[in-house]
Amino acid sequence: MNPMCRLGEIARFTLLALALVIPESVTATPSSSDPSDSLASAERPFVPGGYDDKPHLRGLFGHIALGGYAEAHAVWERVDGATEEAGFNLKRWNLLASSRVGRHVQMWAEVEFEDGGSEIVLELAQLDLELHPGMNLRAGMLLVPIGRFNLAHDGPRNAFTDRPLLATELVGSALSMPGFGLFGRVPLGGRGRGTYELYGVNGYHDGLLLASPDGTRLPEGRGNVEDNNASPAIATRLAWSPAEPHELGLSGFAGAYNRYRVDGVDVDEKRSVRIAAFDARTAALGIEWSGELAVISADIPPGLVGLFASRQAGWFVETTRSFGHGGLRTMPASYFSVGARVEGVDFDRDLAGDSRVQVTTGVHFHPSPESVLKLDYRRSRSRDRFNNSSEGAAVQLSFTSYF
Amino acid sequence: MNADRLHLERARVRPWRPSARVAAPVAILALGLGLAACGKLLTTAPAPGDLFDAPLDGLSAAELAAFAEGDAQFGRPFSVTEGLGPIFNNVSCASCHSGDGRGRPENALTRFSRGTDPARDVGGPQLQDKAIPGAEAEQLPAGVDRSRRLPPPVFGMGLLEAIPEADILANADATDSNGDGISGRPNWVTPPEFLPAHGGAPVVGRFSRKAQVSSILEQTIAAYHQDIGITTDFLAAENTNPLASVATEAADRVADPELPAAAVRSVVAYLRTLAPPAPGTETPARGRGRVVFGSIGCASCHVPSLRTGPSTIPALANRDVALYSDLLLHDMGDELADGRPDGQADGREWRTTPLWGLRVMRAFLNGQAFLLHDGRARSVAEAIEAHGGEAAAARDAYRALSGADRAALVDFVESR
Numbered sequence: 001m002n003p004m005c006r007l008g009e010i011a012r013f014t015l016l017a018l019a020l021v022i023p024e025s026v027t028a029t030p031s032s033s034d035p036s037d038s039l040a041s042a043e044r045p046f047v048p049g050g051y052d053d054k055p056h057l058r059g060l061f062g063h064i065a066l067g068g069y070a071e072a073h074a075v076w077e078r079v080d081g082a083t084e085e086a087g088f089n090l091k092r093w094n095l096l097a098s099s100r101v102g103r104h105v106q107m108w109a110e111v112e113f114e115d116g117g118s119e120i121v122l123e124l125a126q127l128d129l130e131l132h133p134g135m136n137l138r139a140g141m142l143l144v145p146i147g148r149f150n151l152a153h154d155g156p157r158n159a160f161t162d163r164p165l166l167a168t169e170l171v172g173s174a175l176s177m178p179g180f181g182l183f184g185r186v187p188l189g190g191r192g193r194g195t196y197e198l199y200g201v202n203g204y205h206d207g208l209l210l211a212s213p214d215g216t217r218l219p220e221g222r223g224n225v226e227d228n229n230a231s232p233a234i235a236t237r238l239a240w241s242p243a244e245p246h247e248l249g250l251s252g253f254a255g256a257y258n259r260y261r262v263d264g265v266d267v268d269e270k271r272s273v274r275i276a277a278f279d280a281r282t283a284a285l286g287i288e289w290s291g292e293l294a295v296i297s298a299d300i301p302p303g304l305v306g307l308f309a310s311r312q313a314g315w316f317v318e319t320t321r322s323f324g325h326g327g328l329r330t331m332p333a334s335y336f337s338v339g340a341r342v343e344g345v346d347f348d349r350d351l352a353g354d355s356r357v358q359v360t361t362g363v364h365f366h367p368s369p370e371s372v373l374k375l376d377y378r379r380s381r382s383r384d385r386f387n388n389s390s391e392g393a394a395v396q397l398s399f400t401s402y403f
Numbered sequence: 404m405n406a407d408r409l410h411l412e413r414a415r416v417r418p419w420r421p422s423a424r425v426a427a428p429v430a431i432l433a434l435g436l437g438l439a440a441c442g443k444l445l446t447t448a449p450a451p452g453d454l455f456d457a458p459l460d461g462l463s464a465a466e467l468a469a470f471a472e473g474d475a476q477f478g479r480p481f482s483v484t485e486g487l488g489p490i491f492n493n494v495s496c497a498s499c500h501s502g503d504g505r506g507r508p509e510n511a512l513t514r515f516s517r518g519t520d521p522a523r524d525v526g527g528p529q530l531q532d533k534a535i536p537g538a539e540a541e542q543l544p545a546g547v548d549r550s551r552r553l554p555p556p557v558f559g560m561g562l563l564e565a566i567p568e569a570d571i572l573a574n575a576d577a578t579d580s581n582g583d584g585i586s587g588r589p590n591w592v593t594p595p596e597f598l599p600a601h602g603g604a605p606v607v608g609r610f611s612r613k614a615q616v617s618s619i620l621e622q623t624i625a626a627y628h629q630d631i632g633i634t635t636d637f638l639a640a641e642n643t644n645p646l647a648s649v650a651t652e653a654a655d656r657v658a659d660p661e662l663p664a665a666a667v668r669s670v671v672a673y674l675r676t677l678a679p680p681a682p683g684t685e686t687p688a689r690g691r692g693r694v695v696f697g698s699i700g701c702a703s704c705h706v707p708s709l710r711t712g713p714s715t716i717p718a719l720a721n722r723d724v725a726l727y728s729d730l731l732l733h734d735m736g737d738e739l740a741d742g743r744p745d746g747q748a749d750g751r752e753w754r755t756t757p758l759w760g761l762r763v764m765r766a767f768l769n770g771q772a773f774l775l776h777d778g779r780a781r782s783v784a785e786a787i788e789a790h791g792g793e794a795a796a797a798r799d800a801y802r803a804l805s806g807a808d809r810a811a812l813v814d815f816v817e818s819r
Contacts, residue, residue, distance in 0.1 A: 081448025209536070213480035213487070213494055258536070268536065303534030307494065353769070386501040387769035391446045 044244065046185065046195060049152030051108045051124060051143065055370050055402045056096055063100040068093070069402045071155035077394035084392075090116045091398070092155060094123070104130045112174070123176050134184040138199070142179045145197045145237035146171050146251050147277040147292045155400030159290075159320050160360050161376045162396070165345045166294055166314030169356075171275065172219030177201035178227075179235070191243040196236070202226075203233030203255030204273055208298070209308055215347055215354065215385075216298055216309040218273065221257055231256045231270070237277075245288065251277040257298075271299035291317035309348035316343035322366075333368040353387030356380060371401035452681030453763050455503035455558050459678040461718040466676060473673020476666050477503070481631055486661030489538035489654045490531035490644050491632035496670070499554040499630065502767035503677060504760060506554030508778045512630065515547040519744050522547055526645055529629045537654030539647035548743035548750065552612050553778035556760050560610070560619050561675030562724040563757075565711035568607050574706060574729040585703045585793045587731030587755070590614040590748045597624060597637045609730050612756075612776045613748035619671050627662060636664035675716065679759045682725065683818035692815025695808050699800035704733055704755045704793070727758035727819060736791020739775065751792060758819045783816045784809075 045053035056067020071092040077085040093113045100106050110124040126140035143151050149164060150173045167173035181199030188194050205228040208221030233255020241247040253275040260270040274297045281290035296312040320339035326332045341360045348354040358380035365373045380392040451457040458470045480495040481487040492512050493499050499510045513530040521528040525544040534540035543549065572589060579586040592608035594600040594617045610616035616625070627633040628642055632655070639660040643650075683689070696702055705727040714720040732752040742750035753776055761783065765772055772781055780786035790798040801809065 076445075078445045081446050206536070207484075210483040213482040213485065301536045303488075303490075303536065303538060303540045307533060384501075385498065386507065386767070388502065388767055389769075393445045395445075 044193070046183070047148075047151045048244065048247075049154070049157040051098075051110075051126075051151075053152075054096060054154070057098065065098045066096070067403060068095040069154050069156055069400060070094070071400040072398060073161060074397045075161075075394060076396075077392065079392045080390050085394075093117070094154075106130070123174050132184070134186050136183050137181075138183055138197075139180045140178070141176050142181075142199055142201065144175045144177050144179075144201060144235045144253065145199070146175065146235065146253050146275055147237075147294055148239075148247070148249050148279040148281070148290070149173060149292055150175050151237075154402070155398070156370055156372055156402050158400075159318050159339045160341055160362050160396075161374050161398040162360070162378070164292070164314075164316040164318075164341065165343050165356060165358065166292055166316055168219070169345050169347075170218060170294060170296060170312055170314045171277075172222050175222060177203065177233075177235075178225065179232075181235075188240065188242075193241055195239045195241075198236045199234070200232040201235050201255070202228075203231075204257045205229075206258045208257060208273070209300070209304065215307060216300070216312065217347075218296065218298075221273075229256055229259050229261065229270075231261075233273075246282045247280065249277075249279040251275070251279070253277075258301075269299075269301075271301065273298045287319050287321045289317070289319050291315065309350065309354070311349035312345070312347055313349055314343070314345035316341055318342075331367055335366050337364045337366065338362065339364070348385075351385060351387075353383040354385050356382040358392075372399070374398045374400070449766075451678075453766070455556060455677075455680060455760060455763070455767060457678050457680075459561070459676050459718040462676055462716075466672075466716060466718070469669060469672040470676050473669040473671070476670045477673055481633055483535045483655075484657070486633050486655065486657040488533070488535035488632040489641060490534045490540060492529075492531055492533060492630045494631065496557075496626060496631075500557050503558055504556040504764060504767040505773060506778075507768055507771065507773050508553065511551050511553045511778060513543065513549055513551055514743065514745070515543060515549040516743060517547055519746075524645060531629070531632070531642065531644070534644070535632075535654050537649075539644055539649065541644050541646070544646070548741075550612075550741040550743040550745070551777040553773055553776060555612065555756070556764075557674055558677040559679035559724070559726065559757065559759060560677065561714075561716065561719050562679070562711060562722075563609050563726065563730065564619055564675065565714045565719045566609075566709045566724065566730070567712040570709055570712075571607055571609075571730050575731055583700070583703060584796050585700070585733065587704065587729050587733055588747075589730075590732055590746050590754070592617045592746050594618070594621065597621075607730075608746060609754075611745075612753060613745040614730060614732060614754040615745040615748060619674050620667075623667055623670050623674070627667065633661050634659040635662045635667050636660050637667065676718065679724075679726075680763050682759075683762050686814075688811045689815045689818055691808065692811035692813070692818075695804065695812045696815055699804070699812075700794075700797035701812075702727075703797070704729055704731075705758055706755075725759065725819075728755040731755060733794065734792040735794060738789055738791050741776070758816055761817050761819050783813045787813075 047053065054067060057065050059065060073089045073091045075085055075087065095111045097109045098107060106128045108124060108126050112121050112123045122141055124141055124143055126138055126142050129137040131137065145151060149167045150171060153163060153167065153173055163173060179199040179201035181197065183197040186194045202224040204218055204221030205224040206221065208216060208218050212220040233253060235253045237249055237251040239247055239249035254272060256270045256272045258268055258271045260266060260268040275294060277292060277294040279292040283289065293315040294313065298310055300308045300310045318339060318341035320337050322335050322337040325335040328334045339362050344355065344357040346355040358378060360376055360378040362374050362376035376396040378394040378396065381389050382392060383389050456474060458467060462470065478495060478497040480498065487494060493510055499506045514528050515530060516522045516527045526541045527547065530543055531541050575587050575589055577586055577588040590608040590613060591605040592615060593605050594603065598621055600618065606617050608614040608617055610619065610622045616622045624635055624637045627635055628638045632642060634641055641655055641659060706729040707727055708723045708725050710723050711719055711721060732748050732754055734751045735753050736751065739753065740751040744750055774780040774783065774786040775789060780789055787798060787801050801812065804812065
């Protein structure tokens, strides 16, 4: 073993030992003492970290608020000893806008410039009509409520540089679709509340099979701007939160993806995608936990069965812990955090291979709550369709901030 | 409005109490780092000799650049919108040839014909059991001769191609004039119309399980056309299912040809310069195995070494190739017979399989081994036991060996 290596080994175990012998770790104040807990359920954002919970909303010019966030990445990634990627990327530069029209109507929008502007998408453009806190109408380009991450995924709020695999590889976050529907919140005693969302949306299109060379991939079926099959999909999420930051959510999605009827003529069998997701977040022992689980089932045409998956699944669990608040005299609002995420995706549940598991750890510096400098280390094991494994590792440095 | 609340929540400055605050973060971090073994912090590469997709030694920079391009092309999966189908077997070369090595029974393919008639009227000579939406996959018609074929490894192809015809023919003994019970013969094949070589004299076939294919170029063009449903400048009309109830070609809306000649040639350049994996280290037992391999007659067919002739690629020219094959056809008896002729090869004959890359074959099939033309044997010993026909004497001699000699022989073969 080379000396550098031994040093690393020793450092690692010292850290671990330190962590175990410091008894106070167990008694650290949980963040549930946050003042936000005392807010009445109606004043809490509908989606914490989501569309109605962003710093730009502080600076209203009349009834209009403008802001955004930027996310710059540097990555060094290796797979089986060969460098796959080493470079820089302006991953996202997003503009946020919202506006209040009269007492009951609100507009929320987000335009995303991805990968240095090579892709520009209208990620969000929704109009809300408030009838009652428990019943609101929503229309436009909506974030589809499949799990919580898709609803709250901005760089500064994402615990790591990368988004969870479940979101990017399986569901296709950020996933937005044109839609129409209802949402609302219901107080459930004390600080508790329930929320619901129920929308009709255009659903995925058949790109999830036809544009994907690797097997079933829902992200390839995004962008169904004009419903390809004149058959809407349904998306819904129910969440229960006894108090911040505890929440449980259940989501469901179902809809046909292929063109099975053209001009009233049946040209194919109707084939659908169904997704069920479960999400949870909480805080315990001063550590914030969150996780998601999603299972997907898709109807596959007979000629593609065996190569294209009809069942997929993914999950992640992540923990973060902040420390050193105000520790830097020159930056009183600053703090640090560390975190770990463990996750897996199974692209084809009927095959032993075609899957990936990975672990990410990171140390993050927050100059203020709106900005984060993240240093992450990621380790992954992928299995191909032959169930052969390959090892990946990456070091990522990213800087992201709201503006 | 949530704005003020946000201010409150996020900007709160907490007191700095080192022990309590640091412990949990440190634990999280240490646990994460603990999952990565030291020295492998950024993963390690296998040795080039342990791979199926390493280039030959001594390639020029330009040859290596072509190699890298062909490597990507070999691994490239096709989507329906890129031309996959209408009928096909799999989405890329690499999806059948795992890590450029052999496949497994699940992605083996079926050839069928009526005797030497390729049975094109019912979809022969290959069964395409997958189809894109709008097309119909083929089903095996009744009353045809069929042959199930496991994908063989694709390294060392350039070396096979560079062996002069005369040297292969030197080992042929069609009438068994030396009376050793072994009568290898070549499969003379006429290059098909889509090849530039078409119109010339028949050549000795070297590729595929019955040596029915004349060149790497032919194998590659046919694989794109038949296995993946990708038309090329060489073969620009789609393969279709003649028994489909609808016109299957209408389902593939991508203009033909779907792949330019340059991409095909890059794959050919890649296959030509793919190195066979290095054999394992010599041990006394393996030395013994090598002797037994010769003495019981394995080496009569699995000829240990052939020499290449001149080549435009210097790394291929005039060198010994330890392929353990004569590239000839042998009658392997009833048990291995498929009853389906392929060119001049009859229903009992197979090309002597080169014995190379066996040392690492399991690494690319998740620890499993599939040997023989249809992958039926799960170990070298099982493969030898299945030998019959011209190889029956060698098999019987193998059975008669002492336990130690048998183990030494298997170890020798598995170290190739």
